[in-house]
Amino acid sequence: MGNKVEKSIKALCFCIIMILSTNCVQAQNLINGKKIFETRCLVCHQSDGGGVPNMNPPLDGSTNVNGKDIARLVKIIQNGYDERVALDGMYYNNAMTGNPDLKEDAIADVLSYIRNTWSNKAGLVTITEVKKAIIKNKLNKK
């Protein structure tokens, strides 16, 4: 009986620690993601994620940024973007800078940040997802 209680308390503690630590990891991701955003992306997409009309698209409220195609987002961040396709019905004239030097964890952080800032609530992006996306993008290139 006593043993059982002890076990469940232990399990509960373990759970709490797990929850706390993953939250911590998440917070860390977002802080690092914010830093990367401010140094590399803010100038074009602006601090409110609202972009610049006709030039740079908004990330706040963007269907793609909040969407499921992580591979596309990873590719845009690594290679830059200059396709002039309609983004939520609008066209943008500027060319986006590539970030070939950003590591997988940094890409996960900045994506997590833009998907969970302003009005965006799209869930975090893990390093594993970024790695998978990079492999997928390589295969698609061939």
Added chain:
Amino acid sequence: MKKGGSILSLFILSLSIMGKAQENAGLKLPVGFKASLFANNIGSARHIAITKSGVIFAKLNNPNKEGNSIVRLEDTNNDGVAEKINGLAKYGGTGIYVKGNSLYASSNEAIFKYDLNSKDEVVNPLTPLTVVSGLIDRREHNSKSITLDMANNIYVNIGAYSNACQEKNRMPGSQGMKPCPILDSAGGIWKFDGSKQNQTYKDGKRYATGLRNVIGLDWNTQTNQLFVAQHGRDQLNSFYPNLYTDAQNAELPAETFYAINEGDNAGWPYVYYDPIQHKKIVAPEYGGDSKMEGSAEFKDPAVAFPAHMAPMAVLFYTGDQFPAKYKNGAFISFHGSWNRAPLPQEGFFVAFVPFKDGKATGEWEIFANGFAGMEEGVKVTNTGKAKARPCGLALGPDGSIYVSDDTKGAIFKISYNK
């Protein structure tokens, strides 16, 4: 009670702000000037042109709700507001110009010419003549602004599809190409014959080069000379953080206004103009270190404006309505910056550049401000939040000037009360 009081005062405050916003259509002007909202929500109005009878044509960046990309506006009862509004053309673009009874308009790769009848209505909305076609459009800096001289030659800007002519555009660490191959077909002003049809590059002439992107240009009929305003390069700090701080990037390089003679070279991408050192400086993509001075072969600006404010149109004031100091001076509209971030943005106004004996004095002042719709003393931080961004400029037959906005599509009319 206290809460009720503060809510009441807030209410009164917001009423007074609203009241103010209506005066002069929300614009701040020098004493004696007044403004009206001539039109609103017509679509992304880029450049505007006016006929002798006062009909305005606005070129839209993209077709509007009605599917038109040229909008014709007429103030039939002369109250400073357009009553009769309709449109034509399906192609987006920036340039528009009226010369006699010809209306010229540009897409991002061609220039078309329409005929106007005695009521300044377009006779051939579906069948314009193609004056020039095949001009480079690689999206970045693709606006084809136009102006005409007194001999009916057209000057068109062909912007460089690049920031600094790097091997890989906007890629950190990528070197500048030398010579910059873009300059053969872009990064300058080309001259064509406004009365001929179906011209391409080979029929025109590169009139001036080394201009990254000119959106505002006008022919000075007093001196018979072309004047252009260039958009300087971006992102010195993001590509060269060791050479430029965020604060330096916000001030570099100058937006430059040039008096152009045939054959001039303003130096892009090899140099930029530093408004603090008052020098042309070698671009870091070409080995510059933020201090190394550029070659004297490149042209110096007539006026250097603060960085990144984005000059959109140039208009020489040849009207008779404004006070004498404005006569033959230049108005320049500034769209307002975005790439000063993380520092607050600048611009969003129309400036006046005084001229003396056909030359810019080097001075400038803010003429009309308040387009962004911010409260007194508050700067724009996020460019997308600016209510209106000044773009096109045109002179009306009565000497009033008009300013267009390509955000929501407003046109402001500014007049002087004697």
